[in-house]
Amino acid sequence: MSGDKNILYPLTGLLSAVAILLSGLIFAKEPLCPVLLTGFFLWLLLFGCHRACLRVLLPLLLVGGVFAGITYAASGDGQSALSMMNRTAAVFLAVVPGMSMTPVQMTRCLSSLHAPRAVTLGMLIALSFVPLLTLEIRRVREAMVTRGAGSLLSPQIFYRAFLIPLITRLVNISDTLSLSVETRGFTLDGKDYSIYHLQRFCPKDGLYLLGIAAGIAGMAVLA
DSSP states (O other): OOOOTTOOOHHHHHHHHHHHHHHHHHTTTSTTHHHHHHHHHHHHHHTTOHHHHHHHHHHHHHHHHHHHHHHHHHHOOHHHHHHHHHHHHHHHHHHHHHHTSOHHHHHHHHHHTTOOHHHHHHHHHHHHHHHHHHHHHHHHHHHHHHHTOOOTTSHHHIIIIIIHHHHHHHHHHHHHHHHHHHHTTOOSSOOOOOOSSOOOOOHHHHHHHHHHHHHHHHHHHHO
């Protein structure tokens, strides 16, 4: 996941993601909750998260529509369906700030705050794992299609043609990653280290958080 240009300070994005998620869940039953979530979406667009916003928009509408439809079919209550749509939208919008930053930027941010090296290195590996896993799954599936291996619905094909190659590739990648980390001088013994590009909190981040807080406060007053 590549980040957008002029992204937010990483911890600002993380804090806003938590605020968006919690506010969406708390106010899901309020009639003005869609207005609040729409405001969050436009606010994220305004502060540079264009690519991530556009990437989540269609899945948000599809998944939210499906869950809202199921809720309505089960309960026959339009308000319950709207509440489910609000909750789903809050989850997707909370993902946007994280999609708008790279693992390296989060690692640099933690390093500049003098977080333990084990935490920063663990964060870098964890944030890099999901896109890497997605890429490897796609490559194994493409190899299966090329060889005409058959459908994944067959347990034997799933095990021999998909699961075993995927595990083998991930093991090889983990070995390469460990060698790469050692070669680049990553250590856990507390030695001093430099940061190539510092991540700094700037006035734009403060304004962004102020807007998020104002939206939540306004919703709390009107609720």
